[in-house]
Amino acid sequence: MSATTAIVTDSALPVRRDVDPKRRGPKDFFRRLPIRLLIAILLIIEIYPIVWMFLGSFKTQTEFLNEPFWALPQSWGVVNYVEVFTTGEFGKYIVNSVIAVFPSLAIILILGTAAGFALEVMVWKGRGTVLLLFLAGIMVPAQMILLPLFTIYFRTSLTGSLWPLVITYVALGMPLTVFMMATFFRSVPREIFEASTLDGASIFRSFFSIGLPLVKNALFTIGLVQFFFLWNDLLIALTFTNSSDLRTIQVGLLNFTGEYGAVQYGPTFAAISVNVLGTLLIYLFLNQQVMKGLTAGSVKG
Amino acid sequence: MHKVLGDKRAIFVLLGPALLVYSLVMLVPIVWSLFYTVQDGNPITGFTFNGFDNFTRFFQDPAAWDAIFFTLKYALILTVLQVAFGYLLSLMYVFWLRKGSGLIRTVVFFPVVLPTVAVALLFQRLFEAAPTVGPVNSFLGILGVQNLDWFGTPDASFWVIIAMDLWRSMGFYAVLLYAGLVDIPDELIESARIDGAAGWKLIRTIVLPLSLPVLLSSIIFSINGTLKVFDTVVALTNGGPGNATTPLTLYMFRTSFAYGDYGYGSTIALMLTILCLLFTVFIFRSTRRDLTKD
Numbered sequence: 001m002s003a004t005t006a007i008v009t010d011s012a013l014p015v016r017r018d019v020d021p022k023r024r025g026p027k028d029f030f031r032r033l034p035i036r037l038l039i040a041i042l043l044i045i046e047i048y049p050i051v052w053m054f055l056g057s058f059k060t061q062t063e064f065l066n067e068p069f070w071a072l073p074q075s076w077g078v079v080n081y082v083e084v085f086t087t088g089e090f091g092k093y094i095v096n097s098v099i100a101v102f103p104s105l106a107i108i109l110i111l112g113t114a115a116g117f118a119l120e121v122m123v124w125k126g127r128g129t130v131l132l133l134f135l136a137g138i139m140v141p142a143q144m145i146l147l148p149l150f151t152i153y154f155r156t157s158l159t160g161s162l163w164p165l166v167i168t169y170v171a172l173g174m175p176l177t178v179f180m181m182a183t184f185f186r187s188v189p190r191e192i193f194e195a196s197t198l199d200g201a202s203i204f205r206s207f208f209s210i211g212l213p214l215v216k217n218a219l220f221t222i223g224l225v226q227f228f229f230l231w232n233d234l235l236i237a238l239t240f241t242n243s244s245d246l247r248t249i250q251v252g253l254l255n256f257t258g259e260y261g262a263v264q265y266g267p268t269f270a271a272i273s274v275n276v277l278g279t280l281l282i283y284l285f286l287n288q289q290v291m292k293g294l295t296a297g298s299v300k301g
Numbered sequence: 302m303h304k305v306l307g308d309k310r311a312i313f314v315l316l317g318p319a320l321l322v323y324s325l326v327m328l329v330p331i332v333w334s335l336f337y338t339v340q341d342g343n344p345i346t347g348f349t350f351n352g353f354d355n356f357t358r359f360f361q362d363p364a365a366w367d368a369i370f371f372t373l374k375y376a377l378i379l380t381v382l383q384v385a386f387g388y389l390l391s392l393m394y395v396f397w398l399r400k401g402s403g404l405i406r407t408v409v410f411f412p413v414v415l416p417t418v419a420v421a422l423l424f425q426r427l428f429e430a431a432p433t434v435g436p437v438n439s440f441l442g443i444l445g446v447q448n449l450d451w452f453g454t455p456d457a458s459f460w461v462i463i464a465m466d467l468w469r470s471m472g473f474y475a476v477l478l479y480a481g482l483v484d485i486p487d488e489l490i491e492s493a494r495i496d497g498a499a500g501w502k503l504i505r506t507i508v509l510p511l512s513l514p515v516l517l518s519s520i521i522f523s524i525n526g527t528l529k530v531f532d533t534v535v536a537l538t539n540g541g542p543g544n545a546t547t548p549l550t551l552y553m554f555r556t557s558f559a560y561g562d563y564g565y566g567s568t569i570a571l572m573l574t575i576l577c578l579l580f581t582v583f584i585f586r587s588t589r590r591d592l593t594k595d
Binding site for chain 1: 412
């Protein structure tokens with residue numbers, strides 16, 4: 001009995017000692033294999049469609065019809081992209097989007113910050129009620145206001161310009177911006193504003209010289225969040241753009257495939273790539289702020 | 302000091318413009334829309350009062366019921382799936398990847414920022430059956446499943462919509478819930494571990510109860526967003542095949558703008574608003590009961 005144990009330990013020991021330095025390696029590797037595999041699959045699922053899209057934007061129609069989907073493009077010509085900007089008129093759509101989105105963004109940020117300041121830093125009766133009034137707007141679906149707005153824009157002859165988009169965007173962006181700005185001003189110690197007031201600063205001076213610089217980062221974050229909402233908007237743009245000259249980039253892309261009879265694969269992929277490029281580039285450089293902003297924008301329930 | 306911080310004129314100047322725009326473009330139209338629900342017509346033909354006809358029509362309209370049913374099915378299934386997937390991912394970030402999760406978090410998050418229209422067109426091609434075979438069908442072909450026409454049947458279309466929104470949103474919910482998990486004090490988890498809790502038990506007894514508030518706000522946010530689904534469906538299936546994937550939002554849009562029926566369109570919009578309110582209140586109430594029970 002003791003002899004066998006001795007033999008077992010004897011024969012087992014050298015083996016163990018032999019493997020010892022590496023023992024953690026393979027065992028650890030196999031223990032972590034499922035999770036590594038899971039992560040690999042996850043990353044492929046998230047990234048591959050985008051890679052496939054960019055590769056597809058260089059392929060010709062025959063390549064799409066005759067080659068399997070994983071084939072690489074035979075050449076890297078930009079024919080499809082030229083098609084997108086000539087027949088597809090994407091240049092016009094991008095300009096429309098820029099004209100509609102950036103002024104809206106500026107107005108949203110200015111008005112929203114001022115309102116957030118008035119609601120959070122200043123002292124007056126009924127500010128809680130007004131803040132709630134703004135909050136209520138977050139939950140109401142946009143469908144609720146589309147029809148009256150359409151009537152208003154129609155009667156005031158604003159239909160046929162990009163004004164309906166700008167006006168609607170500003171109003172729709174207001175609730176979240178006011179709410180987030182109020183939250184950011186709440187985190188600024190009140191003593192700062194009380195001190196500046198004691199030093200004789202007027203309220204506007206307190207707002208511009210003290211309030212604004214303090215929430216500069218927050219302003220950037222909210223601007224980023226609102227940019228994504230407006231740039232990616234389809235409902236409003238689809239409702240209020242009645243001619244092809246007014247289409248934003250989203251509406252343009254939606255109508256892009258419809259302009260041909262059969263699906264033109266290469267140009268379609270190029271159009272999607274052009275559409276995606278803007279937000280993708282922003283995310284590439286500012287991903288941490290985007291993640292922080294978008295998640296902060298949602299925790300309001 | 303209170304004179305300055307409570308200066309009526311300053312409040313008016315700072316708050317006035319925002320409140321004015323908000324009132325004129327959001328609040329007034331909401332009330333205006335309520336008046337449309339008891340009328341028939343559109344701005345070009347004019348309106349006539351028709352009492353509660355729109356409401357009786359709504360409840361007798363099979364297409365409206367189909368739209369409600371689709372909206373609820375989509376919202377409930379997607380909410381459960383995206384919060385569940387997000388939660389699993391966030392648990393993976395916190396407990397398995399620890400500090401090394403930054404890059405993966407960033408990569409899994411990125412589809413959220415992509416325009417819905419672009420993603421939808423891409424998914425049409427990913428799930429394509431003919432004339433070219435898309436990656437999904439090619440992959441299924443390797444597994445021995447025959448070429449599936451995803452957009453030809455209501456059920457398959459429904460699951461493509463769910464798959465696309467899950468692909469887009471799970472990274473977002475993962476980051477949202479991750480923020481909640483990170484807030485759980487390390488000492489709490491350590492002491493639970495010392496007490497012998499590990500793996501599933503640790504998650505069920507310590508992590509899950511503590512992340513309940515952030516789970517709740519995720520669910521409310523998700524329900525509110527998914528009940529209003531529009532972009533995804535319009536760009537991916539356009540409500541088809543037939544009307545099988547038409548949510549209330551799209552039904553309202555078609556009724557109003559394709560058929561010029563503003564009265565009935567407003568009624569559908571109001572029903573959607575009520576649905577959103579009901580769900581939010583319901584979730585709030587049901588969790589409050591749970592909290593008092595504990």
